[in-house]
Amino acid sequence: MSDDAIDFPTVAGMVAACRGDWTLDSFERVEQGTDFVARVACSTPNGERRAVLKATIAEWMAPEIARAEPRLFELVGRETEIPVPEVYGFVDRHDEYPAPFYLVEERPGENFEGRPEELLPAARERVIREAGGNLAALHELGEQPRVGRVGVSDGDLAILPTDHDADSERELFRAGIDETCDALADGTYFPDYADEPQRFVDLAEPLRETLHARAGALTAPEPPRYCHWDYRYGNLLVDSETGETTAVLDWANLSVREPAHNLASVESHLFDAYGQDTGGRASELRKLFRDSYESARDDWSFTPAKRDRMETYLLKCRTEAMACLPLWLEDATPREKAVREREHREYVEKYL
Incomplete structure (x- = not known):
């Protein structure tokens, strides 16, 4: 699935697949990189929460490699002081949505690529x-x-x-x-x-x-x-x-x-x-x-x-x-x- 085909219902479904008690309110596509990445705003049992959703859609990235990323976030966050996002949920395979995909904390800060x-x-x-x-x-x-x-x-x-x-x-x-x-x-x-x-x-x-x-x-x-x-x-x-x-x-x-x-x-x-x-x-x-x-x-x-x-x-x-x-x-x-x-x-x- 191309990123152009990932619409609101798709993003809402992916969020729900990661966190069943979260509801998507809005999302903003991040125009950078070869994967689908979006900032999402969600309603949760604890109030509004902002997060980042990432789905691997690049053909050159093998699924078994992409599936490691949220697990590495968890390992590194648990065992070191390296700042990484908290993982809210991830899905390795899905019949309807582009997978693997995961939902993580939105961290503060600015990207200084090239500058x-x-x-x-x-x-x-x-x-x-x-x-x-x-x-x-x-x-x-x-x-x-x-x-x-x-x-x-x-x-x-x-x-x-x-x-x-x-x-x-x-x-x-x-x-x-x-x-x-x-x-x-x-x-x-x-x-x-x-x-x-x-x-x-x-x-x-x-x-x-x-x-x-x-x-x-x-x-x-x-x-x-x-x-x-x-x-x-x-x-x-x-x-x-x-x-x-x-x-x-x-x-x-x-x-x-x-x-x-x-x-x-x-x-x-x-x-x-x-x-x-x-x-x-x-x-x-x-x-x-x-x-x-x-x-x-x-x-x-x-x-x-x-x-x-x-x-x-x-x-x-x-x-x-x-x-x-x-x-x-x-x-x-x-x-x-x-x-x-x-x-x-x-x-x-x-x-x-």
């Missing part, structure tokens, strides 16, 4: 500091038996096989190298959005060769843990004045990887992915992030081996950013895209 520079310096520092603490708390949930994707099997959270049938960190990393470099050679992950599909074709094979060589030299990874690989401003709600992170969102499609890989992906999102203006403070903010993470982990430190692995993971993340440029900079001017291209080329040139 973190609008935050005051102290507020932005708080976002970064809390990011380090939140990732540490997630990783402290404990070691997991193998790498993979977090989904639901037989009604419970489970580690599902990867898209590449890889059963180790190194194998999964190598498979990701080929996937990303193939995308660069074919005109990036989003050729339909690419005004210059050949933008990075000349770098595809040199990057593949370099990354595979570095992958072969990686030291042994740590045991895998739950990883929120898409921890970025677009998945955070933030108090615009204080910088407090009031909610960490988008827990669908979580992975189980080594922590250093997760830290590299988050650093890439927070400091590099969109060429965000850090006011020349990228190194300072990165140190703040790492110090916050390290201080929140028990008996853990950034050893030289971990830093070396992160450097290789960051190069791979940069390659992914290049492959995602058409989508991430969809509304940018040709000049802005050219500037970002030059920044990417200058970054990877150091390794080729």
Whole structure:
């Protein structure tokens, strides 16, 4: 079912399926993302309540992966101090409505996707500091038996096989190298959005060769843990004045990887992915992030081996950013895209 076909009776029925004693009064579609997300106002036995309803309608998202999100909200909310919405109810399967879907608390805060520079310096520092603490708390949930994707099997959270049938960190990393470099050679992950599909074709094979060589030299990874690989401003709600992170969102499609890989992906999102203006403070903010993470982990430190692995993971993340440029900079001017291209080329040139 497309989001255009999700009308008031459908939303009312989905709310009732999650909470039988709630009645929908109104809803407002959130025009962001690939799933159906709506802010809803409901009459409940305890008075009016505002909440958020989300239904997975993106064809690329497997239902067994999407079903994990409300369960992860519950796990993380119960076991950590990471701010996540309270879950009011969820439905894994439904004969009439697009499923899975869930109903959660509406949290306060603002989304600063693509505009973190609008935050005051102290507020932005708080976002970064809390990011380090939140990732540490997630990783402290404990070691997991193998790498993979977090989904639901037989009604419970489970580690599902990867898209590449890889059963180790190194194998999964190598498979990701080929996937990303193939995308660069074919005109990036989003050729339909690419005004210059050949933008990075000349770098595809040199990057593949370099990354595979570095992958072969990686030291042994740590045991895998739950990883929120898409921890970025677009998945955070933030108090615009204080910088407090009031909610960490988008827990669908979580992975189980080594922590250093997760830290590299988050650093890439927070400091590099969109060429965000850090006011020349990228190194300072990165140190703040790492110090916050390290201080929140028990008996853990950034050893030289971990830093070396992160450097290789960051190069791979940069390659992914290049492959995602058409989508991430969809509304940018040709000049802005050219500037970002030059920044990417200058970054990877150091390794080729």
